[in-house]
Amino acid sequence: MKKILAIALVLGMAFTSVFANGAKDGSSKGVKVGVSMPTKDLQRWNQDGANMKAELEKAGYDVDLQYANNDIATQVSQIENMITGNCGVLVIAAIDGSALKNTLDGARKKNIPVIAYDRLIMNSKAVTYYATFDNYKVGTIQGDYLVDKLNLKNRSKDDPAYIEFFTGSPDDNNINFFFGGAMDVLKPYLDSGVLVCRSGQTSKAQCATLNWSTEEAQKRMENLITSNGYGPRGTKLDAVYSSNDSCAMGITNALIAAGYTKANFPLITGQDCDIVSVKNMIAGTQAMSVAKDTRVLARKVAGMVEAIMTGTKPEINDTKTYDNGTGVIPSYLCVPEYADIDNYKALLIDTGYYTADQLK
Numbered sequence: 001m002k003k004i005l006a007i008a009l010v011l012g013m014a015f016t017s018v019f020a021n022g023a024k025d026g027s028s029k030g031v032k033v034g035v036s037m038p039t040k041d042l043q044r045w046n047q048d049g050a051n052m053k054a055e056l057e058k059a060g061y062d063v064d065l066q067y068a069n070n071d072i073a074t075q076v077s078q079i080e081n082m083i084t085g086n087c088g089v090l091v092i093a094a095i096d097g098s099a100l101k102n103t104l105d106g107a108r109k110k111n112i113p114v115i116a117y118d119r120l121i122m123n124s125k126a127v128t129y130y131a132t133f134d135n136y137k138v139g140t141i142q143g144d145y146l147v148d149k150l151n152l153k154n155r156s157k158d159d160p161a162y163i164e165f166f167t168g169s170p171d172d173n174n175i176n177f178f179f180g181g182a183m184d185v186l187k188p189y190l191d192s193g194v195l196v197c198r199s200g201q202t203s204k205a206q207c208a209t210l211n212w213s214t215e216e217a218q219k220r221m222e223n224l225i226t227s228n229g230y231g232p233r234g235t236k237l238d239a240v241y242s243s244n245d246s247c248a249m250g251i252t253n254a255l256i257a258a259g260y261t262k263a264n265f266p267l268i269t270g271q272d273c274d275i276v277s278v279k280n281m282i283a284g285t286q287a288m289s290v291a292k293d294t295r296v297l298a299r300k301v302a303g304m305v306e307a308i309m310t311g312t313k314p315e316i317n318d319t320k321t322y323d324n325g326t327g328v329i330p331s332y333l334c335v336p337e338y339a340d341i342d343n344y345k346a347l348l349i350d351t352g353y354y355t356a357d358q359l360k
């Protein structure tokens with residue numbers, strides 16, 4: 001009963017907003033959708049923004065697409081402008097998932113539905129739906145890969161594998177799932193001594209990388225190399241767990257500078273299949289990545305916008321995982337896929353995600 005009431009409320013809010021903000025007949029005509037993206041610095045958000053704009057325009061919406069340069073105050077002011085500028089729906093990939101509550105109270109007052117895009121927006125009742133990838137699965141794909149390639153199931157603590165850990169921005173709720181998923185797989189091996197992290201830095205806080213910055217990851221890897229003596233002729237390092245490609249890039253730079261080559265490179269994980277990382281996979285420096293087809297995510301989010309506008313129910317496939325502190329947000333989770341040198345062509349080129357030339 002509660003659920004029915006909640007859905008009725010959401011649909012009611014959506015209609016009020018549509019009529020408040022442009023459309024006369026529940027159609028997309030004249031309705032503006034605000035799309036707020038965190039930064040142009042990382043490849044994926046450029047793709048996400050472009051895909052969202054294309055999908056929404058194809059469906060007849062006007063789109064106000066903004067990038068916030070990874071600056072929270074900029075994102076807040078861009079969203080405020082979207083609210084006062086009569087956007088009918090907001091689609092937001094937050095820089096800091098916990099920094100938008102007050103701003104979104106303004107959207108709530110005007111009955112503007114908010115879709116959290118890829119990253120959950122925390123502690124805000126304004127969030128109507130959430131669309132992302134199965135973030136926990138991203139983490140377990142990465143963890144399973146390391147178990148397999150480091151042969152952890154058949155090793156003993158007399159012959160352990162050595163690893164260091166990197167995850168992403170501490171203000172991004174996704175790292176709880178990426179890092180958490182990977183650690184759920186790897187912790188038993190750390191506990192039994194079959195896997196060893198010499199620095200001892202295995203907590204999420206110790207492994208976090210603000211803004212998922214390549215430079216920050218590089219600096220921390222350089223420090224780990226110096227303090228532990230890692231090197232092709234130094235202390236053994238078999239793998240570096242990285243939650244995504246922008247961090248993997250910094251780690252790779254530091255390892256190359258320390259003298260590692262394709263012949264002895266530690267296994268590095270990643271996520272996103274950024275062009276640079278796929279090139280590194282081809283060159284033999286990054287071992288794997290996780291492919292997340294952002295075209296599919298954009299299509300699902302455009303479908304959510306359309307459902308809101310037409311007062312129908314969008315496609316939801318998860319109603320228990322993502323609690324933003326105000327309750328569970330109905331979500332659609334797209335499927336992430338394992339990617340490495342053996343399947344990248346089928347995954348990325350044959351599907352038209354990249355052209356072969358882009359990866360040369």
Ligand code: BGC
Pocket residue numbers: 042044118119168172174212244245246271272292
């Ligand atoms: C996304 C990842 C991305 C990271 C850095 C995360 O929230 O889910 O795909 O690598 O942000 O942009």
